[in-house]
Amino acid sequence: MNVFADWIAKLHSTFIEQARWKLLVEGFRNTLVITVFALVIGVVIGSVIAIIKFFAEENKALKPLAAIGNFYVTTIRGIPVVVLLLIFYFVIMKSANGVITGIVTFGINSGAYMAEVVRSGIEAVDRGQMEAARSLGMSRMQAMRKVIMPQAIKNILPAIGNEMIALLKETSVAGYVAVQDLTRAGNLIRNNTYDAFNPLMVVALVYLIVVVLMTRLLGVFERRLRKSDKR
Amino acid sequence: MISVKQLCKQFGDQEVLRGIDLEVEKGEVICVIGPSGSGKSTFLRCLNLLERPNSGHIWLDGEDLMDPKIDLDRHRTKMGMVFQQFNLFPHMTVMQNLTVAPVMVLKKSRQEAEATAQALLDRVGLGDRADDYPAQLSGGQKQRVAIVRALCMDPEVMLFDEPTSALDPEMVGEVLDVMKELAKAGMTMVVVTHEMGFAREVANRVIFIDEGIVMEDAPPAEFFGNPKSERLKGFLSKVL
Numbered sequence: 001m002n003v004f005a006d007w008i009a010k011l012h013s014t015f016i017e018q019a020r021w022k023l024l025v026e027g028f029r030n031t032l033v034i035t036v037f038a039l040v041i042g043v044v045i046g047s048v049i050a051i052i053k054f055f056a057e058e059n060k061a062l063k064p065l066a067a068i069g070n071f072y073v074t075t076i077r078g079i080p081v082v083v084l085l086l087i088f089y090f091v092i093m094k095s096a097n098g099v100i101t102g103i104v105t106f107g108i109n110s111g112a113y114m115a116e117v118v119r120s121g122i123e124a125v126d127r128g129q130m131e132a133a134r135s136l137g138m139s140r141m142q143a144m145r146k147v148i149m150p151q152a153i154k155n156i157l158p159a160i161g162n163e164m165i166a167l168l169k170e171t172s173v174a175g176y177v178a179v180q181d182l183t184r185a186g187n188l189i190r191n192n193t194y195d196a197f198n199p200l201m202v203v204a205l206v207y208l209i210v211v212v213l214m215t216r217l218l219g220v221f222e223r224r225l226r227k228s229d230k231r
Numbered sequence: 232m233i234s235v236k237q238l239c240k241q242f243g244d245q246e247v248l249r250g251i252d253l254e255v256e257k258g259e260v261i262c263v264i265g266p267s268g269s270g271k272s273t274f275l276r277c278l279n280l281l282e283r284p285n286s287g288h289i290w291l292d293g294e295d296l297m298d299p300k301i302d303l304d305r306h307r308t309k310m311g312m313v314f315q316q317f318n319l320f321p322h323m324t325v326m327q328n329l330t331v332a333p334v335m336v337l338k339k340s341r342q343e344a345e346a347t348a349q350a351l352l353d354r355v356g357l358g359d360r361a362d363d364y365p366a367q368l369s370g371g372q373k374q375r376v377a378i379v380r381a382l383c384m385d386p387e388v389m390l391f392d393e394p395t396s397a398l399d400p401e402m403v404g405e406v407l408d409v410m411k412e413l414a415k416a417g418m419t420m421v422v423v424t425h426e427m428g429f430a431r432e433v434a435n436r437v438i439f440i441d442e443g444i445v446m447e448d449a450p451p452a453e454f455f456g457n458p459k460s461e462r463l464k465g466f467l468s469k470v471l
Binding site: 134135142150151229 | 318323
């Protein structure tokens with residue numbers, strides 16, 4: 001009983017005094033903002049590169065663009081995200097605030113991985129689908145939009161889920177450039193209170209809960225997309 | 232209606248088609264037979280330029296499809312194609328499969344496209360399957376839907392690439408029946424097939440392609456009754 005009362009008192013002094021819990025709330029908000037916007041940027045960049053590469057196989061005019069895409073993927077995948085973050089914060093976007101820098105950095109980083117994910121999703125669609133669409137008079141672009149992409153999305157959704165989870169956790173390094181994200185908030189509280197256990201446990205728990213929720217949400221999407229598979 | 236001259240196609244250094252000539256009149260049913268690897272499927276796929284021929288000419292209604300300035304997408308709407316593997320769009324219902332191209336390409340209204348599709352579905356005996364997904368259909372039903380999908384574009388010619396080869400034997404008949412009806416209704420058809428019975432009964436002319444050229448081109452009675460080339464005699468003795 002005594003142990004329990006002590007723990008409650010400890011929690012109070014760690015989180016309630018000086019309203020330190022607000023740091024966690026703000027940090028959590030920043031983490032979510034960075035993750036969501038970076039994911040959107042990543043999906044857009046990844047899809048554009050994958051589609052350009054797909055069309056470049058037939059259309060020579062797109063070859064230079066595809067080459068640029070390849071260069072981007074190779075370069076970004078070869079640089080650790082913390083280094084990338086430091087470069088963006090201290091060199092490229094010196095005047096921007098940390099959250100914006102985080103969104104751009106993680107978005108560009110994630111785009112490189114998404115490009116490969118989306119490309120494999122497109123290539124997994126049977127070749128006959130494109131042929132059938134073309135034989136009905138659709139242009140390559142129309143066929144892409146109506147026939148190939150809807151099927152590709154179903155293929156890549158699990159991989160995008162993985163990427164989303166990885167991205168959420170990756171953003172925990174944003175503290176390197178003074179972004180007040182969830183991890184940094186917990187660390188600040190640890191620093192101020194000399195209580196390491198409770199703040200770090202709370203931070204870990206929050207990440208875990210968000211990941212579980214994301215996984216659930218993805219399951220719902222996948223089931224919905226799978227309705228055409230029922231026999 | 233279709234006129235093919237000296238059509239050649241190579242994959243790498245392998246010559247698949249070595250100068251095919253063919254004339255197809257309006258309303259004719261042409262069956263193309265030949266051993267596997269003879270180039271007959273490639274020939275059919277070249278007709279609507281799913282494969283790009285290396286040389287030669289294909290005239291459809293007097294326009295040369297090999298002319299680089301031609302609007303291929305518009306020409307493909309005049310040629311319906313039915314594939315061995317059906318190639319229905321699995322993420323769409325039967326009705327969506329049938330209406331997506333008429334609405335998108337021919338700019339028909341949704342109601343008009345659906346009315347046409349429903350009427351054609353009724354004709355092939357699948358009027359009650361409009362809201363099903365392809366995965367819920369049998370092979371024969373899928374292929375009938377695929378035929379209807381091509382017909383919904385109101386094509387001038389129908390191309391069939393071994394339409395019954397991927398079907399269980401008991402489903403071959405239902406697909407052939409639809410094709411026979413189509414032929415009776417006056418549709419111009421080019422059919423790559425192994426169904427000799429169908430060729431004998433329905434075709435106006437049967438064509439034997441081997442080693443990338445047309446070896447024999449004759450009405451079915453003569454084609455099967457009195458084959459001229461030794462290759463065809465050998466082939467027929469194996470399949471009949």
